[in-house]
Amino acid sequence: MESLRQALSEAEKRNVAIGHFNISDLAALRAIVDAARELKLPVLIGVSEGEREFIGTRTAAALVRSLRDESQFPIFLNADHTHSLEKVKEVAEAGYDEVLFDGSKLPFEENLKQSKRAVEIAKSIRPEIVVEGEIGYIGSSSAILEKRPEESLRLTQPEEARQFADETGVDVVAPAVGNMHGLLREMISGEAHKHLDVARIGAIKQAAGKFMTLHGGSGTADKDFVAAIKAGMNIVHVNTELRLAWRKGVEEGLQKDPNEVAPYKILPAAYQRVFQVVRERLTLFNSD
Numbered sequence: 001m002e003s004l005r006q007a008l009s010e011a012e013k014r015n016v017a018i019g020h021f022n023i024s025d026l027a028a029l030r031a032i033v034d035a036a037r038e039l040k041l042p043v044l045i046g047v048s049e050g051e052r053e054f055i056g057t058r059t060a061a062a063l064v065r066s067l068r069d070e071s072q073f074p075i076f077l078n079a080d081h082t083h084s085l086e087k088v089k090e091v092a093e094a095g096y097d098e099v100l101f102d103g104s105k106l107p108f109e110e111n112l113k114q115s116k117r118a119v120e121i122a123k124s125i126r127p128e129i130v131v132e133g134e135i136g137y138i139g140s141s142s143a144i145l146e147k148r149p150e151e152s153l154r155l156t157q158p159e160e161a162r163q164f165a166d167e168t169g170v171d172v173v174a175p176a177v178g179n180m181h182g183l184l185r186e187m188i189s190g191e192a193h194k195h196l197d198v199a200r201i202g203a204i205k206q207a208a209g210k211f212m213t214l215h216g217g218s219g220t221a222d223k224d225f226v227a228a229i230k231a232g233m234n235i236v237h238v239n240t241e242l243r244l245a246w247r248k249g250v251e252e253g254l255q256k257d258p259n260e261v262a263p264y265k266i267l268p269a270a271y272q273r274v275f276q277v278v279r280e281r282l283t284l285f286n287s288d
C-alpha cells in the first residue's frame with residue numbers, strides 16, 4: 001500500500017493535488033471514500049480537534065484503517081488543526097498518517113519553536129508520519145461568516161516560509177495566500193469567490209522547497225484552484241462546502257417523510273450531496 005508521502009510525491013510530479021475533506025460522521029466518510037474510489041484518486045480524511053472529540057480520536061483511525069484494508073485503496077487520515085503538543089503525541093500513537101500542528105496564532109518565534117517540537121515528538125513515535133506546520137493566520141472556523149477576519153489579510157512572506165521550513169523540519173507548509181477558513185455569506189450562492197495570490201504561492205514554494213497545503217478552499221474560484229495547484233499546492237482542504245452539503249442533505253432527508261425515524265433512510269440524502277461535492281472538487285484538483 002502506497003504511503004501518504006509517496007502519494008504526495010506522485011501528486012507533485014503530476015502537478016495535481018490530493019483533496020482533503022473533513023468528517024463528523026459515517027455518511028460523509030463513506031461519501032468521500034466512494035467518490036475517491038470512483039475517480040481512482042488518493043484522498044485525505046481530516047478530523048479537527050472538535051471533530052475528533054465527537055467521533056473519538058482512535059475511533060476515527062480505526063474507521064479509516066478498516067476502509068483502507070477493505071478496499072486496498074489509498075485513504076489517509078490527518079489530525080487537522082492540532083493546537084497542543086500533547087494532542088500531537090496522542091494522534092501519532094493512534095496511527096494517523098498526518099498531523100497538522102497549528103501554531104499560527106502564536107508569535108512567529110514561538111510557532112517555530114513549538115512546530116519543531118511537534119515534528120520531534122510525532123516522528124519519535126511514528127517515523128513515517130507526515131507533519132505539517134502553519135504560518136500566517138487564515139481564520140479558525142469552517143462556518144458561514146459575515147465578514148472576512150482582518151488578520152487573514154496579511155500574506156505569508158517567502159522568507160519567513162523558508163526559515164520556518166528549514167528550522168522546524170516540517171514536511172508540509174500551510175501558508176496564508178488569500179485563503180481563509182469558512183465562507184462569506186455571499187459565497188454560498190456562488191456570486192462571490194475567494195481569490196488567491198498565485199505569484200506568492202510560487203514564491204513561497206521556491207523559498208520553502210516543501211509540500212504545501214491550501215487551507216480554507218471552500219468558495220475559491222475554480223481557476224484560482226487550478227493555478228494554485230500548478231504553482232505548488234499539493235493538498236487542498238475543503239470543509240465548509242461539505243458541511244453545507246451535508247446539512248442540505250439532512251434537511252431533504254427529513255422533509256421527504258416527516259414520519260421517518262430510521263437514520264439509515266434519512267442520511268442517504270446527505271451522503272449523496274457530499275458525494276457530489278467531493279467528486280466535483282477531486283475532478284478539478286486533478287485536471288491536467
Ligand SMILES: [Zn+2]
Pocket residue numbers: 081181215216237
Ligand atoms: Zn484548515
